[in-house]
Amino acid sequence: xxxxxxxxxxxxxxxxxxxxxxxxxxxxxxxxxxxxxxxxxxxxxxxxxxxxxxxxxxxxxxxxxxxxxxxxxxxxxxxxxxxxxxxxxxxxxxxxxxxxxxxxxxxxxxxxxxxxxxxxxxxxxxxxxxxxxxxxxxxxxxxxxxxxxxxxxxxxxxxxxxxxxxxxxxxxxxxxxxxxxxxxxxxxxxxxxxxxxxxxxxxxxxxxxxxxxxxxxxxxxxxxxxxxxxxxxxxxxxxxxxxxxxxxxxxxxxxxxxxxxxxxxxxxxxxxxxxxxxxxxxxxxxxxxxxxxxxxxxxxxxxxxxxxxxxxxxxxxxxxxxxxxxxxxxxxxxxx
Amino acid sequence: xxxxxxxxxxxxxxxxxxxxxxxxxxxxxxxxxxxxxxxxxxxxxxxxxxxxxxxxxxxxxxxxxxxxxxxxxxxxxxxxxxxxxxxxxxxxxxxxxxxxxxxxxxxxxxxxxxxxxxxxxxxxxxxxxxxxxxxxxxxxxxxxxxxxxxxxxxxxxxxxxxxxxxxxxxxxxxxxxxxxxxxxxxxxxxxxxxxxxxxxxxxxxxxxxxxxxxxxxxxxxxxxxxxxxxxxxxxxxxxxxxxxxxxxxxxxxxxxxxxxxxxxxxxxxxxxxxxxxxxxxxxxxxxxxxxxxxxxxxxxxxxxxxxxxxxxxxxxxxxxxxxxxxxxxxxxxxxxxxxxxxxxxxxxxxxxxxxxxxxxxxxxxxxxxxxxxxxxxxxxxxxxxxxxxxxxxxxxxxxxxxxxxxxxxxxxxxxxxxxxx
Numbered sequence: 234x235x236x237x238x239x240x241x242x243x244x245x246x247x248x249x250x251x252x253x254x255x256x257x258x259x260x261x262x263x264x265x266x267x268x269x270x271x272x273x274x275x276x277x278x279x280x281x282x283x284x285x286x287x288x289x290x291x292x293x294x295x296x297x298x299x300x301x302x303x304x305x306x307x308x309x310x311x312x313x314x315x316x317x318x319x320x321x322x323x324x325x326x327x328x329x330x331x332x333x334x335x336x337x338x339x340x341x342x343x344x345x346x347x348x349x350x351x352x353x354x355x356x357x358x359x360x361x362x363x364x365x366x367x368x369x370x371x372x373x374x375x376x377x378x379x380x381x382x383x384x385x386x387x388x389x390x391x392x393x394x395x396x397x398x399x400x401x402x403x404x405x406x407x408x409x410x411x412x413x414x415x416x417x418x419x420x421x422x423x424x425x426x427x428x429x430x431x432x433x434x435x436x437x438x439x440x441x442x443x444x445x446x447x448x449x450x451x452x453x454x455x456x457x458x459x460x461x462x463x464x465x466x467x468x469x470x471x472x473x474x475x476x477x478x479x480x481x482x483x484x485x486x487x488x489x490x491x492x493x494x495x496x497x498x499x500x501x502x503x504x505x506x507x508x509x510x511x512x513x514x515x516x517x518x519x520x521x522x523x524x525x526x527x528x529x530x531x532x533x534x535x536x537x538x539x540x541x542x543x544x545x546x547x548x549x550x551x552x553x554x555x556x557x558x559x560x561x562x563x564x565x566x567x568x569x
Numbered sequence: 570x571x572x573x574x575x576x577x578x579x580x581x582x583x584x585x586x587x588x589x590x591x592x593x594x595x596x597x598x599x600x601x602x603x604x605x606x607x608x609x610x611x612x613x614x615x616x617x618x619x620x621x622x623x624x625x626x627x628x629x630x631x632x633x634x635x636x637x638x639x640x641x642x643x644x645x646x647x648x649x650x651x652x653x654x655x656x657x658x659x660x661x662x663x664x665x666x667x668x669x670x671x672x673x674x675x676x677x678x679x680x681x682x683x684x685x686x687x688x689x690x691x692x693x694x695x696x697x698x699x700x701x702x703x704x705x706x707x708x709x710x711x712x713x714x715x716x717x718x719x720x721x722x723x724x725x726x727x728x729x730x731x732x733x734x735x736x737x738x739x740x741x742x743x744x745x746x747x748x749x750x751x752x753x754x755x756x757x758x759x760x761x762x763x764x765x766x767x768x769x770x771x772x773x774x775x776x777x778x779x780x781x782x783x784x785x786x787x788x789x790x791x792x793x794x795x796x797x798x799x800x801x802x803x804x805x806x807x808x809x810x811x812x813x814x815x816x817x818x819x820x821x822x823x824x825x826x827x828x829x830x831x832x833x834x835x836x837x838x839x840x841x842x843x844x845x846x847x848x849x850x851x852x853x854x855x856x857x858x859x860x861x862x863x864x865x866x867x868x869x870x871x872x873x874x875x876x877x878x879x880x881x882x883x884x885x886x887x888x889x890x891x892x893x894x895x896x897x898x899x900x901x902x903x904x905x906x907x908x909x910x911x912x913x914x915x916x917x918x919x920x921x922x923x924x925x926x927x928x929x930x931x932x933x934x935x936x937x938x939x940x941x942x943x944x945x946x947x948x949x950x951x952x953x954x955x956x957x958x959x960x961x962x963x964x965x966x967x968x969x970x971x972x973x974x975x976x977x978x979x980x981x982x983x984x985x986x987x988x989x990x
Contacts, residue, residue, distance in 0.1 A: 301840045303755035345759045347843070436867070437839040463835025463866075511824050512832035514776070516746050565761065 248561055248568050255559060262395040263557050266388050267545040271337060273387035274361055277380055284331040288320040288338040288362070294519050296321045298466020300438060302342035316341040319538060321468055322523050324364040325499055328532045332366040337541065349564040351441055352553040353491050355542055356562040363496075364536030370470075370480040370498040373535040374416075374456055377484055377494060381454065381539075382412040385548055401550035405488065408453035414484070415455030422447060422457050438464040439483075441491065449489035458482040467509035469497035484539075490547040496537025503528045573684070573945040575938045582616070583918050583939045583955065587946035590954030591961045594920075616919035622877070623896035627925050627983045635971025651968035656960060658975055660933045661870025661910050662845035663739030663771055666696035667960055668927060668975040672878070672914045672935035673700035673743050673775070673849070686728045687948035688940055693729035695956050696737030700775055700847075700872075700935070701725055722753070723762055730766060739771035741847050745778075745788065746823030758841050772844050773869065774837055778825055778859070779851025781878030781915055784892035787820030789882055827862045834866035845869040847912075852876045852893040857905035864908035870932075871908040873898050875915025878937060899929040903980070907931075920962025927975050928982040 254260055275285065291307050296319035305316040317323075320338040327334045341357050348354035363380075365373060389396070389403045389410070396403050417425075419439070426433040426443045433443045438460065447455075459478045462471060469479040481497030500506050506527055510517045517524060545557035555561035560569055574580060586593040596615070617625075641649040658668040671692040674685070692699040701722055722742070729740060744753045754774045757763045766772040783789065797806045797816045807817040830848070837846045848863040849872040850856055860871045875895025876888070893901070895915040902911060907930040914935030917923055923934045943955035967975060970982050 301755065301758050301842075303752055303759045343755075343759050345843075346761065346764060434838065434867075436835045437842070440842065461835075463832045464839045508829070511826075511829045513836055514744075514746075514833045516821075516823075564759065 248555060248563060248566055251560070251569050254561075258398055259551070259556060260559070262392075262398045263545055263549045263551055264559060265395050266392055266549045267541065267557060269388045269391055270384045270544060270548065271361070271541065273384040274335075274380065276387075277383045278333075278335050278363065281333070281376075283333040283335045283363070286327055286331075286334050286336045288317065288336040289323055290317055290339060291315065292317065292323070293522065294322065295319070296466060297513065297515055298468070302344045305341050305343060318342050319360060320362050321466070321538075322520075324362055324536055325468070325501065325531050325534060326523070326526055328364060328366045328534055329526075332532070333364075335361065335363045338362050338538075344564040346565045349566060353441070353543060353546070354564065355554055355558060356564050358543075358554075358558070359541040360538035361541055361544075362536070362538045364534055366532040366534045368498070368535040370458070370482065370496075370535055373496055373498075373537055374458070374482055377456075377496065377537055377539070378412055378414050381414075381484070381493075381544075382410055386410050388548055395549075399549050399551075401548075405550070406548075409487070411453075414453055415451060417455060417457055418459045419457055419461065419478075420459070436461050436463055444485055444491045445489050448485050448487060448491050451485075451487045454484055454486050454493065456482045456484055462512065465497070467506060467513045467515060468499050470500045471505075471509070480535075482537075484537075486543075486547040488547075490543070492540070493543050493547060494537050494539040496535065498535040499533070501527060501531050501533050573942060575942060578916070578938050578942075579616070579918060580942055583942045584946040586918075586955045586958045587943035587951035588954070590957045593958050594962050594965070616921050622916070623894060623985070623987065624899075624922055624925055626987065627896070627985045629921060629924055629928075629966055629970070629982060630984045631969045631982075632971060637973065637977060638971045641973050649968070649973060651961075651964040654964040654967045654973050656963060656975060658933055659910070660698050660912065661739075661741065661773055661847050663698045663773070664696075664737055665698050665933065666737055667956065667963065668933040669917075669923070669956070669959065670698040670912065670933055670935050671700065671940045672874075672937035673702040673741075673777070674937060674941055683948060684941065684945055685725055688944040688952065689725040689728035690732050691944055691950070691952035692940070693732035693738060694734075695953060696734050697956070698739045698741065698773075699729055700741040700743060700849075702743055722757070723760075726757075726762060726766075730762075733771075739773060739845070740766055741773035741775040741845070743775045743777045743849070745776075746821060754837075754841060754844075758844065767843055770843075770845075773847050774841055774844050775847035775849050775872070776833060776837060776868075777849045778830065779822060779853065779874070780849070781852055781874030781876050781892060781895075783883040783887040784851035784853055784876065785822060786883070786887065787822040789820070789884075790818050791815055791882060792818045825859075827858070830859065830862050831866045834863055834868050838867050847872060849874060852878075852895065852898045852915075854893065856893065856898050857901040860902055860908045860911065861905060864910075868908070870910040870912050872912040872914065872935065873902065874935075875913065878915035878935075895926070896929075899926065899931065903930045918959075920959055920966050923959070923963060924966045924970075924978065925983050928978040928980060930980075932976075 291314045293314055295304060295315040295317050304318055307314040317340055319340050338360050340360055344354045344356055385406055389406055422439055423433050423435045431443050431446055460481050462477055465479055465481060469481040472478045472480050483492050484494035486493050500509055507517050542554050542557040546554045551557055555563060562568055656667045658665050660670055742757050763772055793815055805819045807819055809817045846868050847870040848868045850859050852875050856873055863871045875898055876892030877895055895913055910932045911930055912933050913926050913931040914937055917934045917936055918939035926934050940952055943951040
């Protein structure tokens, strides 16, 4: 296993030929683990009363909150549409139909070229997206904890052969399977990183190297909570008791694998959303359908998205996230 | 020659410099020994005060005692002269050959086509940072998927980068509220063509809050009706001209509060950690407060465009009656404590106004109309000759003040009865 090292020069990233990739025992074992994780997630969420929805792939607007990446424009009968970078806007809207929803959503983000060498970015990937009406941030943090413990436990129980084939020691999940993940506030993570000599900005998301550094020092996944405004999209709710901080979280894997999941309690107040859109440099005009809906009222909620390929990479102990995709797309690399 | 004109701007003087270069800093050599100069204000072809402009009305006042010249004398082991002034200046995270950058000239037709490319090439060759205007992408396209490359952003980026000497210059790509739709920054940040600039630390993103030509309004351009139909669902199209062939395209100015500006700057730093972050402000009455907010949020440079500034097409009442003049912006910024890297623009074309701006707290000055006119006068070398002349004047003036770097300039270097210290 390797952890995120320094970013290699762009252009260094290559992918194997599709035929060789698909027939490789590593790919097969990784995809079987992924299959089991998704199977168990559906089982767990249905058991908790969630309804699975099929997410849209295109729309007039999509999630702007993806660090540095570019959206893909689609010519929709003369209108500029976007491929989804995440299902966030639709997740909130879907709560008008059901109180608890989930979907396994494809996302496309044209990530900066430098991400081709991080081993943890794909230009096309999937998220296990979950949204719960009336929930708080802490409610969904607990839900993530139980969900991840359940699905990893299921894979470990069912797929001994695959783990053996990958050389992945499942003892690595001993702490995870107990279901109690670590928790630290963003400010604490910044202090720890700065104490390690890593120049982490207190106003920004944890950078990739910083995240990997914290991750490598831990033996179980952990939550980082309360990110500052200016590091996230407009839909993360600001904490009224602690202005400037958001009621959100990331789940970061152990062993240097980095971020697996992002989530938050959502902003659902119309005026607050408009203001936060401006704070995140967005032009509210293009969010017309979403804002009309919010103005009429969408339920308060909290939710999260787990990166399916990233979770697979962590559980399978893969060197790079592209190994967890049958048809991987890396930034700037042409592949099927 | 081109048909570009700039009424009210010292157009002929700029064109003269673009033609003859450093010689334009002096009276005609043939007049030496034959003409008694100095009574004209200003002498023909020379920079001189516009009575209504407080910055022009300032005088540059060299001292008798020059301790910094002594330090330079000791350093060099000979008497220093104007050629010993070191003009290399850090501008918003870049290194510039002069305390000068080329201001944004956006999608406006005046800056389009070959002229935009000529300007980019020469700015690159000079090692001067260059700003690419906010609405080039939404209006002219990016240039990757076959749009006319000369007008598109990519064409300008390439023309600039091809000429750029190692270690100098950089490009700041503007984005405003409206073109958040076009995701200009995200596009550039992930584009192979921009990678050499990004990897050498010479790419910046400039958040355009406003501009000098029309404070409080968004960008405006005149479009022909066919182009307008193409842009219709993104911009406010207004048929104000009373004929069917041309329409006004007006962007919104965007809504800012201190918190919105602060968070936008932070988000830019968060999303584009390898790019420099610049913020451009219009000459609003709270310009000093806005500059402070931007700098504290982490902007590498804050640009203030005086009410004299802007190539942008604007309703007549705005240039005439709206916004603070640059001199007043500088006074307010100095009083409040200027941001660490303050860039200013507004009617810049010669060394006097530039030195005064630097003495009042600016790090560098932006060339807008002057750069366009100089490039229009001679697309090969006009801006280069013009910049040579400007550099010579800067050296003459700064050395006369007993100083040898632009950073050494200070408030005491300028004086006017109407502009108390």
